[in-house]
Amino acid sequence: MNSTVTPNSIEGFERVAYDGLTYAEIIWANANVSTTTFFSPADASFQFGLLAHAAGFVEPPHYHKPISRTISDLPQMLVVQRGVVAVQLFSDNGELLREIVLNAGDAIVLVHGVHAIRVIEDMQCISVKQGPFLGEENDKINVEVRRQND
Numbered sequence: 001m002n003s004t005v006t007p008n009s010i011e012g013f014e015r016v017a018y019d020g021l022t023y024a025e026i027i028w029a030n031a032n033v034s035t036t037t038f039f040s041p042a043d044a045s046f047q048f049g050l051l052a053h054a055a056g057f058v059e060p061p062h063y064h065k066p067i068s069r070t071i072s073d074l075p076q077m078l079v080v081q082r083g084v085v086a087v088q089l090f091s092d093n094g095e096l097l098r099e100i101v102l103n104a105g106d107a108i109v110l111v112h113g114v115h116a117i118r119v120i121e122d123m124q125c126i127s128v129k130q131g132p133f134l135g136e137e138n139d140k141i142n143v144e145v146r147r148q149n150d
Contacts, residue, residue, distance in 0.1 A: 010037060078107065079106075080124075082104050085119050087116075
């Protein structure tokens with residue numbers, strides 16, 4: 001598979017793609033933007049970015065319009081609060097593509113493909129994904145994968 005790592009010209013952001021398909025988007029803890037910046041494509045079902053405003057900024061009170069949307073993919077976001085965790089990305093046929101080590105303050109959106117986590121140091125992550133949760137048996141499919149040593 002052809003690997004593409006796109007820094008998106010913002011230091012601290014990385015898009016991980018293989019054969020033109022985005023598998024993950026990462027905002028590293030050292031990311032720094034001067035204005036609010038979203039990295040995900042506008043048509044993505046999950047928007048991933050950084051909010052940045054100068055002191056004194058006040059956002060007007062608001063709510064988001066309830067618009068009916070059909071979403072068939074299920075991205076998952078992890079924000080590491082403490083510890084160290086490795087996120088493994090696999091191709092659709094189970095080939096290990098990359099292992100990404102995340103530390104406190106790093107965030108990742110798992111956009112496509114098979115993934116797994118490996119805890120390196122005791123960790124706690126915030127996890128965000130689209131609901132409703134339909135139970136393990138309906139929400140997850142365990143996949144046999146080929147690890148690098150296989």
